[in-house]
Amino acid sequence: xxxxxxxxxxxxxxxxxxxxxxxxxxxxxxxxxxxxxxxxxxxxxxxxxxxxxxxxxxxxxxxxxxxxxxxxxxxxxxxxxxxxxxxxxxxxxxxxxxxxxxxxxxxxxxxxxx
Amino acid sequence: xxxxxxxxxxxxxxxxxxxxxxxxxxxxxxxxxxxxxxxxxxxxxxxxxxxxxxxxxxxxxxxxxxxxxxxxxxxxxxxxxxxxxxxxxxxxxxxxxxxxxxxxxxxxxxxxxx
Numbered sequence: 176x177x178x179x180x181x182x183x184x185x186x187x188x189x190x191x192x193x194x195x196x197x198x199x200x201x202x203x204x205x206x207x208x209x210x211x212x213x214x215x216x217x218x219x220x221x222x223x224x225x226x227x228x229x230x231x232x233x234x235x236x237x238x239x240x241x242x243x244x245x246x247x248x249x250x251x252x253x254x255x256x257x258x259x260x261x262x263x264x265x266x267x268x269x270x271x272x273x274x275x276x277x278x279x280x281x282x283x284x285x286x287x288x289x
Numbered sequence: 290x291x292x293x294x295x296x297x298x299x300x301x302x303x304x305x306x307x308x309x310x311x312x313x314x315x316x317x318x319x320x321x322x323x324x325x326x327x328x329x330x331x332x333x334x335x336x337x338x339x340x341x342x343x344x345x346x347x348x349x350x351x352x353x354x355x356x357x358x359x360x361x362x363x364x365x366x367x368x369x370x371x372x373x374x375x376x377x378x379x380x381x382x383x384x385x386x387x388x389x390x391x392x393x394x395x396x397x398x399x400x401x402x403x
Contacts, residue, residue: 207389218379218394219332226389264331268390276322276347277392281331 179267181280188255189288195251196283198265202246206268209277210239210250213262222250222263255287292316293395295380301401308367310398312380314360320383321363322347322392323355325376332379338363370402 180199188194198208207226211219223232228243236253252259262284266277292315302308312321323335334347336355344355352374354366367374380395 209389209391218396221388221391221393224389224391266392276334276337277390279332281329 179265179278179280181263181265181283183283184281185284185286187286187288190256192255192287193251193253194255194285195249196263196285198248198250198280200246200248200265200267200278200280202243204269205243205246208241208243208248209266209268210248211264211266213264213282215261219264250283252285255285257287257289260285260287293380293382293393295378295395295398297398298396299399301403302370303403304371305369308370308400308402310365310378310380310400312363312365312395314363314382316382316384316393317360318382318384318393319360320385320390321357322381322383323353323363323365324379324381325349325374326379326397327376335365335378367400370400372402374400375402376400 182197207224209224210222212222213219223239225241230241232239238251241248250263262282264279264282266279268277294313296311320339322337324332326332333349335349335353336344336347338344338357341357356364378398381392383390383392
Protein backbone atom coordinates (compact mmCIF):
# COMPACT_ATOMS: atom_id res chain seq x y z
CA UNK A 176 0.00 0.00 0.00
CA UNK A 177 1.35 3.39 -1.00
CA UNK A 178 0.80 5.48 2.12
CA UNK A 179 -0.54 8.99 1.93
CA UNK A 180 0.38 11.17 4.89
CA UNK A 181 -1.35 14.37 5.95
CA UNK A 182 -0.15 16.95 8.41
CA UNK A 183 -1.03 18.34 10.80
CA UNK A 184 -3.59 15.90 12.12
CA UNK A 185 -5.65 18.77 13.50
CA UNK A 186 -5.56 22.53 13.41
CA UNK A 187 -7.34 25.20 15.43
CA UNK A 188 -7.41 28.73 14.03
CA UNK A 189 -9.29 31.95 14.61
CA UNK A 190 -11.75 33.35 12.11
CA UNK A 191 -9.86 35.41 9.55
CA UNK A 192 -6.61 33.45 9.86
CA UNK A 193 -5.11 31.94 6.75
CA UNK A 194 -3.92 28.39 7.03
CA UNK A 195 -2.38 25.59 5.05
CA UNK A 196 -1.79 21.89 5.37
CA UNK A 197 0.18 19.21 3.61
CA UNK A 198 -0.44 15.95 1.83
CA UNK A 199 2.64 13.78 1.16
CA UNK A 200 2.66 10.74 -1.07
CA UNK A 201 5.04 8.41 -2.93
CA UNK A 202 5.73 9.98 -6.30
CA UNK A 203 6.13 6.74 -8.26
CA UNK A 204 3.40 5.84 -10.77
CA UNK A 205 1.53 9.03 -9.97
CA UNK A 206 -1.87 9.42 -11.65
CA UNK A 207 -3.86 12.07 -9.81
CA UNK A 208 -4.25 13.77 -6.46
CA UNK A 209 -7.70 14.47 -5.05
CA UNK A 210 -8.74 16.79 -2.22
CA UNK A 211 -12.01 16.25 -0.38
CA UNK A 212 -13.83 18.30 2.21
CA UNK A 213 -15.61 16.28 4.88
CA UNK A 214 -17.98 17.95 7.30
CA UNK A 215 -18.99 16.17 10.49
CA UNK A 216 -21.98 13.84 10.02
CA UNK A 217 -21.84 14.27 6.26
CA UNK A 218 -20.05 12.48 3.43
CA UNK A 219 -16.82 13.61 1.76
CA UNK A 220 -17.25 16.08 -1.08
CA UNK A 221 -14.72 16.58 -3.86
CA UNK A 222 -12.81 19.86 -3.88
CA UNK A 223 -10.08 19.43 -6.46
CA UNK A 224 -8.42 16.88 -8.68
CA UNK A 225 -4.90 17.62 -9.85
CA UNK A 226 -2.78 15.69 -12.26
CA UNK A 227 0.18 17.70 -13.53
CA UNK A 228 3.29 18.78 -11.70
CA UNK A 229 2.87 22.45 -10.84
CA UNK A 230 -0.92 22.32 -11.03
CA UNK A 231 -2.72 24.99 -9.05
CA UNK A 232 -6.45 24.92 -8.42
CA UNK A 233 -8.65 27.50 -6.72
CA UNK A 234 -12.23 27.56 -5.49
CA UNK A 235 -13.18 30.71 -3.66
CA UNK A 236 -10.86 31.11 -0.68
CA UNK A 237 -9.45 27.60 -1.01
CA UNK A 238 -6.55 26.76 -3.28
CA UNK A 239 -4.20 23.84 -3.78
CA UNK A 240 -0.83 23.19 -5.37
CA UNK A 241 0.81 19.99 -6.54
CA UNK A 242 4.42 18.80 -6.77
CA UNK A 243 4.50 15.31 -8.26
CA UNK A 244 8.29 15.09 -8.42
CA UNK A 245 8.77 15.46 -4.68
CA UNK A 246 5.39 13.99 -3.77
CA UNK A 247 3.41 16.65 -1.97
CA UNK A 248 0.39 18.89 -2.26
CA UNK A 249 -0.57 21.93 -0.20
CA UNK A 250 -4.08 23.10 0.56
CA UNK A 251 -4.48 26.77 1.49
CA UNK A 252 -7.45 28.50 3.03
CA UNK A 253 -7.37 32.28 3.00
CA UNK A 254 -9.29 34.14 5.69
CA UNK A 255 -10.76 31.06 7.39
CA UNK A 256 -14.44 31.17 8.32
CA UNK A 257 -16.31 28.97 10.83
CA UNK A 258 -18.03 27.22 7.92
CA UNK A 259 -14.60 26.02 6.75
CA UNK A 260 -14.47 23.76 9.80
CA UNK A 261 -14.20 20.24 8.42
CA UNK A 262 -11.77 17.42 7.83
CA UNK A 263 -9.78 17.81 4.63
CA UNK A 264 -8.79 14.55 2.97
CA UNK A 265 -6.33 13.98 0.21
CA UNK A 266 -6.23 10.85 -1.89
CA UNK A 267 -3.80 9.58 -4.50
CA UNK A 268 -4.56 7.57 -7.59
CA UNK A 269 -1.78 5.64 -9.22
CA UNK A 270 -0.95 3.65 -12.32
CA UNK A 271 -0.37 -0.03 -11.97
CA UNK A 272 -2.78 -0.64 -9.13
CA UNK A 273 -6.41 -1.61 -9.22
CA UNK A 274 -7.93 0.81 -11.63
CA UNK A 275 -10.10 3.40 -9.97
CA UNK A 276 -8.73 2.94 -6.48
CA UNK A 277 -7.63 5.87 -4.40
CA UNK A 278 -5.37 5.76 -1.35
CA UNK A 279 -6.67 8.17 1.25
CA UNK A 280 -4.76 10.01 3.93
CA UNK A 281 -6.21 10.22 7.43
CA UNK A 282 -7.12 13.85 6.98
CA UNK A 283 -6.48 17.19 8.65
CA UNK A 284 -9.26 18.32 10.95
CA UNK A 285 -9.69 22.09 10.83
CA UNK A 286 -11.61 23.98 13.51
CA UNK A 287 -12.23 27.69 12.98
CA UNK A 288 -13.31 29.67 16.04
CA UNK A 289 -15.49 32.75 15.57
CA UNK B 290 -25.28 15.55 -6.01
CA UNK B 291 -24.45 12.10 -7.35
CA UNK B 292 -27.41 9.74 -7.01
CA UNK B 293 -26.14 7.44 -4.29
CA UNK B 294 -28.25 6.11 -1.48
CA UNK B 295 -27.39 3.78 1.35
CA UNK B 296 -29.74 1.68 3.43
CA UNK B 297 -30.23 1.44 6.25
CA UNK B 298 -28.81 4.75 7.47
CA UNK B 299 -28.60 3.52 11.05
CA UNK B 300 -28.57 0.01 12.45
CA UNK B 301 -28.03 -1.52 15.85
CA UNK B 302 -27.46 -5.25 15.96
CA UNK B 303 -26.07 -7.92 18.23
CA UNK B 304 -22.81 -9.78 18.03
CA UNK B 305 -23.05 -12.87 15.86
CA UNK B 306 -25.94 -11.75 13.69
CA UNK B 307 -25.60 -11.29 9.92
CA UNK B 308 -25.99 -7.77 8.56
CA UNK B 309 -26.35 -6.55 4.98
CA UNK B 310 -25.84 -2.95 3.93
CA UNK B 311 -27.02 -1.76 0.57
CA UNK B 312 -25.61 0.88 -1.75
CA UNK B 313 -27.72 2.00 -4.70
CA UNK B 314 -26.63 4.36 -7.48
CA UNK B 315 -28.48 5.96 -10.36
CA UNK B 316 -25.35 7.24 -12.16
CA UNK B 317 -24.51 4.03 -14.05
CA UNK B 318 -20.91 4.27 -12.81
CA UNK B 319 -18.86 1.15 -13.28
CA UNK B 320 -16.86 1.22 -10.04
CA UNK B 321 -18.31 0.94 -6.56
CA UNK B 322 -16.54 0.86 -3.21
CA UNK B 323 -17.22 0.17 0.44
CA UNK B 324 -15.20 2.04 3.07
CA UNK B 325 -15.33 2.17 6.81
CA UNK B 326 -14.54 5.26 8.83
CA UNK B 327 -13.00 4.94 12.26
CA UNK B 328 -11.34 7.56 14.50
CA UNK B 329 -7.62 7.73 13.81
CA UNK B 330 -7.88 5.67 10.65
CA UNK B 331 -9.66 7.88 8.17
CA UNK B 332 -11.30 5.98 5.33
CA UNK B 333 -10.26 2.37 4.81
CA UNK B 334 -11.29 0.35 1.79
CA UNK B 335 -13.16 -2.87 2.54
CA UNK B 336 -14.10 -4.18 -0.90
CA UNK B 337 -14.62 -2.74 -4.33
CA UNK B 338 -16.29 -3.72 -7.57
CA UNK B 339 -15.19 -2.93 -11.11
CA UNK B 340 -18.28 -4.33 -12.78
CA UNK B 341 -21.22 -6.66 -12.34
CA UNK B 342 -20.05 -9.78 -10.52
CA UNK B 343 -16.46 -8.45 -10.49
CA UNK B 344 -15.27 -7.66 -6.99
CA UNK B 345 -12.01 -7.60 -5.10
CA UNK B 346 -10.71 -7.16 -1.58
CA UNK B 347 -9.49 -3.94 -0.08
CA UNK B 348 -7.31 -3.16 2.88
CA UNK B 349 -9.67 -4.43 5.63
CA UNK B 350 -11.77 -7.16 4.03
CA UNK B 351 -11.69 -9.80 6.79
CA UNK B 352 -15.19 -10.50 8.10
CA UNK B 353 -16.91 -8.87 5.12
CA UNK B 354 -18.26 -10.11 1.82
CA UNK B 355 -19.81 -8.24 -1.09
CA UNK B 356 -21.99 -8.91 -4.08
CA UNK B 357 -22.89 -6.99 -7.19
CA UNK B 358 -25.54 -8.58 -9.36
CA UNK B 359 -26.64 -5.32 -11.00
CA UNK B 360 -24.73 -2.19 -11.99
CA UNK B 361 -26.74 -0.06 -9.59
CA UNK B 362 -26.48 -2.16 -6.42
CA UNK B 363 -23.51 -3.12 -4.28
CA UNK B 364 -24.19 -5.09 -1.12
CA UNK B 365 -21.88 -5.39 1.88
CA UNK B 366 -22.49 -8.33 4.21
CA UNK B 367 -21.12 -8.92 7.66
CA UNK B 368 -21.51 -12.67 7.99
CA UNK B 369 -21.36 -12.64 11.79
CA UNK B 370 -21.11 -9.15 13.17
CA UNK B 371 -18.53 -8.36 15.87
CA UNK B 372 -18.13 -5.30 18.07
CA UNK B 373 -14.98 -4.36 16.13
CA UNK B 374 -17.21 -3.81 13.11
CA UNK B 375 -19.01 -0.94 14.81
CA UNK B 376 -18.28 1.89 12.44
CA UNK B 377 -19.64 4.28 9.86
CA UNK B 378 -19.74 2.69 6.42
CA UNK B 379 -19.53 4.74 3.25
CA UNK B 380 -20.26 3.63 -0.26
CA UNK B 381 -18.60 5.42 -3.16
CA UNK B 382 -18.81 5.28 -6.93
CA UNK B 383 -16.54 6.33 -9.76
CA UNK B 384 -16.44 6.29 -13.52
CA UNK B 385 -12.99 5.24 -14.78
CA UNK B 386 -11.52 7.84 -17.06
CA UNK B 387 -13.82 10.55 -15.79
CA UNK B 388 -12.16 13.22 -13.63
CA UNK B 389 -9.29 10.83 -12.98
CA UNK B 390 -11.42 8.38 -11.04
CA UNK B 391 -12.91 10.96 -8.72
CA UNK B 392 -15.09 9.16 -6.23
CA UNK B 393 -18.52 10.28 -5.09
CA UNK B 394 -19.73 9.24 -1.69
CA UNK B 395 -23.06 8.14 -0.30
CA UNK B 396 -24.48 9.51 2.96
CA UNK B 397 -23.09 6.72 5.15
CA UNK B 398 -24.54 4.01 7.38
CA UNK B 399 -23.86 4.07 11.10
CA UNK B 400 -23.65 0.49 12.39
CA UNK B 401 -23.47 -0.40 16.05
CA UNK B 402 -22.75 -3.97 17.09
CA UNK B 403 -23.58 -4.67 20.73
